[in-house]
Amino acid sequence: MGEIVKILTIEDEAAVRRSLVAHLEDMEYDYIEASSGSEGIALFKESNPDLVLCDLRLPGMDGLDVLSTLTELSPDTPIIIVSGANQVADAIQALKRGAWDYITKPIVDFQTLDTAMERALNRARLIKENHAYQKHLEALNIELSAALGQLREDEEAARALQSSLLPPKEAQFGEYKFRRQLFPSLLLSGDFVDYFPIGDHEVGFYIADISGHGAASAFVTVMLKTLFEKHLDAYQRDQEDVIRQPSDMLDHLNRAIYVSPIEKYLTIFYGVLDLREHRLRFCSGGQFPYPMLFDGQEIKTLTSHDKPVGLFEDSIFMQHEIDFTSVQQMLMISDGILELFPRDSARRRTEWLLQMVADGSPEIDDLVERFNIEELDEIPDDIAFLSIVRGSDDE
Structure with missing residues (x-):
């Protein structure tokens, strides 16, 4: 009461x-x-x-x-x-x-x-509630500003911190295996991925690309992780349901990033996968290239997206839901991958990417080898991979 x-x-x-x-x-x-x-x-x-x-x-x-x-x-x-x-x-x-x-x-x-x-x-x-949330953000910004200065002083420590925040390279949730791989262009990465259980039958996951490079962008990944954990903890305490609703989650992120003193914004795809019903709720804050879905015969892309997070104060984020039953694999790659193609329009380079993926296995290790990423002397931009493959625990 x-x-x-x-x-x-x-x-x-x-x-x-x-x-x-x-x-x-x-x-x-x-x-x-x-x-x-x-x-x-x-x-x-x-x-x-x-x-x-x-x-x-x-x-x-x-x-x-x-x-x-x-x-x-x-x-x-x-x-x-x-x-x-x-x-x-x-x-x-x-x-x-x-x-x-x-x-x-x-x-x-x-x-x-x-x-x-x-x-x-x-x-x-x-x-x-807005006053309380604003005070929370102000306190968070003070902590973030202090931490940002510390990160700039010691990038090696920052890299270790950032690496510790990443999920395991592989994780099994029900029938789905999650995999990730990151290739930073500098010592620190502005790309970030995560996946985590929500309750007993849902998994949240996201791929994010922070504007710019270096310590400031890497620090926003720490802020991102902190905000997600805050709302996950609130859900586990039966205080709110934000973490289960991608549009609400991006709205909260947008407000926090917009008022942050770091002056960064990010693109992000956040999804919540229901392991029992095999349905995906998702919201995209400007994430590109579009996530790819494989059903064993063709590749489809999730083209629904809204504005980047933290760029505009009044951004509105729309939530979508699809049947995930026929999906064998979902593949997300950050836009750094497009820098490996010849200079051309984003549309043309996206077509090359889809063709490159379609010409062989969409598994992350195979894609890394096909793009020759590990042999590059210099990576022009951060590249992140996030893959969800459906299959039994025994496979």
Whole structure:
């Protein structure tokens, strides 16, 4: 059961006040009564209510002055003006001073009051959550900034840290074997992959490519890992469901990366695979080349994608779901692979990639050999592989 909402009523007319508190009691709200503006302000400071119902015509201190005082004391506490029908102009003035809503009295239909209170409480709750999330991000950014400086001082330690955050090169989840391989162009990589169980029948996985190279980009991979683990831990504690919903997860990542002082953005494909139903929920934040699906006969690509993560504050991410039953393998490669082809349009190089993959085995080791990656003197850009192959545990 949620916390009981406390409502302060400031009303000098005893009959109206009794009517209000009787209704609040019926709705199982906690309530506090004040018959004057000065009493209302004192009770507000003492009891810290969740919402205030305030009349405009009060003895002594005027309702507008009460409103100004309460708004200054606590801007995020919703205040609803309960105004006489002939005081609409004053009510409009009250809205300009910070009132959240107003209703006219006498209150004929209390559903109007209930709707106004519910709307105001929901808005206040959202503001409170955003403030808490912003404080969390600010604290995280302070930690990240300090860690970034430390990483720049010791890139070897940074590489060891980054490597320790990667999942095992192979992992079996039910019928599916996950494999990954990374080839950094520098000592540190701006590409990152991960896969992890969610509950007892789902697996989350992602491939990400952070803008730029070096310590700053590598540090964002640490931040990425931390944010995913935070939401996974929250799910395991039954606090939220974000980690299971790729669009929600990318929305949270977008907000965190956007306000980060590192000034980076990333492309990412995040999927959640249901091992029992063989269905894939996914969301792509600008990931390219597109993930490839093999059914034993042809290659299909998942072309649905949205904007990169952390580039725009108001980005919207769409979630998709597909039947994964016929998929034998899913292959994801970061865009560094395209740098191995002759300079041409992205479309042309993507066509070459698909042809190269189709001409032989799509297994990561075979692709690495076919592209001759390990023999290159210099890799022009980070390259990451992530593969999901369906087969029994015994294979």
